[in-house]
Amino acid sequence: MEKRATIYYTSDVHGYLFPTSYGDKSEKAMGLLNCISNFKKDGNTLIFDGGDTLQGSPMASYITAQGGELLESEPFARVYNDAGYDAVVPGNHDFNFGYERLSHYYNALNGVCLCANAEDLEGKAKLQNSHIFLLENGLRIGVTGIVTDYVNVWEQPEHLEKIKITDAFAAAKEELDRLKKNSDVTVCIYHGGYECDLETGEVLSTSRENVGFRILKELEYDILLTAHQHMPVSGRDLYGTHTLQVMANAVQYARIELSVENGAVHAESAICPAGDFHEEEPYRFLLPLEEEVQKWLDVGIGQIKEPIPEQSKLDMAMNGSGVADFFNQVQLAYSGADISCVGLGNTPMSLPEHITMRDLVRVYPFSNTLVVLSVNEDTLKKALERCAEYFTLRDGNIEISEVFLNPKVEHYNYDYFAGIRYEIDLQMPVGSRVKEILYKGEPLNGRTLSLCMSDYRASGTGGYEVYKKCPVLKRIGAEVPELALDYLKKHPVLEIQKSGSIVIRR
Numbered sequence: 001m002e003k004r005a006t007i008y009y010t011s012d013v014h015g016y017l018f019p020t021s022y023g024d025k026s027e028k029a030m031g032l033l034n035c036i037s038n039f040k041k042d043g044n045t046l047i048f049d050g051g052d053t054l055q056g057s058p059m060a061s062y063i064t065a066q067g068g069e070l071l072e073s074e075p076f077a078r079v080y081n082d083a084g085y086d087a088v089v090p091g092n093h094d095f096n097f098g099y100e101r102l103s104h105y106y107n108a109l110n111g112v113c114l115c116a117n118a119e120d121l122e123g124k125a126k127l128q129n130s131h132i133f134l135l136e137n138g139l140r141i142g143v144t145g146i147v148t149d150y151v152n153v154w155e156q157p158e159h160l161e162k163i164k165i166t167d168a169f170a171a172a173k174e175e176l177d178r179l180k181k182n183s184d185v186t187v188c189i190y191h192g193g194y195e196c197d198l199e200t201g202e203v204l205s206t207s208r209e210n211v212g213f214r215i216l217k218e219l220e221y222d223i224l225l226t227a228h229q230h231m232p233v234s235g236r237d238l239y240g241t242h243t244l245q246v247m248a249n250a251v252q253y254a255r256i257e258l259s260v261e262n263g264a265v266h267a268e269s270a271i272c273p274a275g276d277f278h279e280e281e282p283y284r285f286l287l288p289l290e291e292e293v294q295k296w297l298d299v300g301i302g303q304i305k306e307p308i309p310e311q312s313k314l315d316m317a318m319n320g321s322g323v324a325d326f327f328n329q330v331q332l333a334y335s336g337a338d339i340s341c342v343g344l345g346n347t348p349m350s351l352p353e354h355i356t357m358r359d360l361v362r363v364y365p366f367s368n369t370l371v372v373l374s375v376n377e378d379t380l381k382k383a384l385e386r387c388a389e390y391f392t393l394r395d396g397n398i399e400i401s402e403v404f405l406n407p408k409v410e411h412y413n414y415d416y417f418a419g420i421r422y423e424i425d426l427q428m429p430v431g432s433r434v435k436e437i438l439y440k441g442e443p444l445n446g447r448t449l450s451l452c453m454s455d456y457r458a459s460g461t462g463g464y465e466v467y468k469k470c471p472v473l474k475r476i477g478a479e480v481p482e483l484a485l486d487y488l489k490k491h492p493v494l495e496i497q498k499s500g501s502i503v504i505r506r
Helices: 032-036 058-066 068-073 075-083 099-108 168-180 212-218 280-297 313-319 322-335 357-363 377-388 465-469 480-490
Strands: 003-010 045-049 112-114 118-120 130-134 140-147 163-165 185-191 223-226 233-238 241-245 252-261 264-273 300-303 339-343 354-356 370-375 391-394 397-400 415-418 420-425 434-439 449-454 472-476 501-505
Touching: 003 185, 032 075, 032 280, 045 140, 058 068, 058 075, 058 280, 058 357, 068 075, 075 099, 075 280, 112 130, 112 140, 130 168, 140 168, 168 185, 168 212, 185 212, 212 223, 212 241, 223 252, 233 264, 241 252, 241 264, 280 357, 300 480, 313 397, 313 501, 322 339, 322 370, 322 415, 322 449, 322 472, 322 480, 354 357, 357 480, 370 377, 377 415, 377 420, 377 434, 377 465, 415 420
Parallel strands: 003 045, 140 185, 185 223, 223 241, 339 449, 420 501
Antiparallel strands: 003 252, 118 163, 130 140, 233 241, 252 264, 300 354, 339 415, 370 449, 370 472, 391 397, 420 434
């Protein structure tokens, strides 16, 4: 006899509860409150989340900044509980605030917290390897969760002192063997993405950050729900597994319809828009918090001498960015380094003359801290070669390389440097394009420099593996937005200095 079940799935919500992007005050068809209004829960329905909840939105930043009773009340957990989430998996950004915050949040949730490759050394985080859900119709849905083991690369060591992240693929394999024995349907929720093109199988990344394609190819889960890459991947069957991914910031959710008959599992799915409707609760309950966030965002925090207009991403990379100059100026001031580099987000970049918190979190939404590395000429050249890979020539015109656009848009992996001038030749092959590097107008001639960058970049991620072996000269624990806020307060009318340049030959 056929038995049916429904799964609703969200991931990479990044603290976007309300229908707003916070770039302005207008309502948009997004937000977890809108997503969950579409969920129809009964005894044969499960609701899952794939992680990255606690970091990203201005609301998330506000909750962390305020701390105290607000943080203690765990507003995000309130929404997940009201919606009836059955299981959640941590994302890499959920570790950004340390073990105590992570365990406090998970203990506030009613659903189970799954992460088979996270060993909780203190036992407070309420993590399970897997869970078998017994539905009203008798179906047994076996579910495990795993997180990209690149958490070990990105996260500050002190945040992982009480929790150990192990190999993601190995954990997924081990849990599948267990779940198969007692489940009618096996599900893996993976906070990670696909390292290969799903259409062609072409390898897109050789790092271990994403192993979704390997899981599809080598393991036999019935369902693989992925995350982390922030891209919509419509449901499809590959190697006997149904898989999908939704966009970030709660603009979408997925609905999976399962049918099981005589041991055979069939899945159909849809990627659904959040829509423009939300239930009265918990919207009304959380509205005072949202109003406080909006007030906080409109607080003036500083003034710059001239506004920075919006540019295209290609124009910024070729001709420089005032926004990048600003953050490099901040980084140099607080680090004392010789030179600095900064990667910017995927969203449009501009700053008005009078800057508010809204402007600051819009152009720098990351919770990065700073690291100063000692870099020699060879290391710097290899890093700049990665930047030069951002460009490609097509019919004589400079364009953005597909390497930074597919399978995931990664403008943030192009770095803007301050303190050096360098030249690249696009007629040369990738890896051999950088022709000259000048510091204070002079060739390096083997000189070693101190280079300030985010802790994210210092981990070697984004194609900058060369940084992994560099000596660490200094770590600065304050987050970059906090430093930028302090810098603006100290400079009533800030003049942003352009202190780096790139010359492109084609």
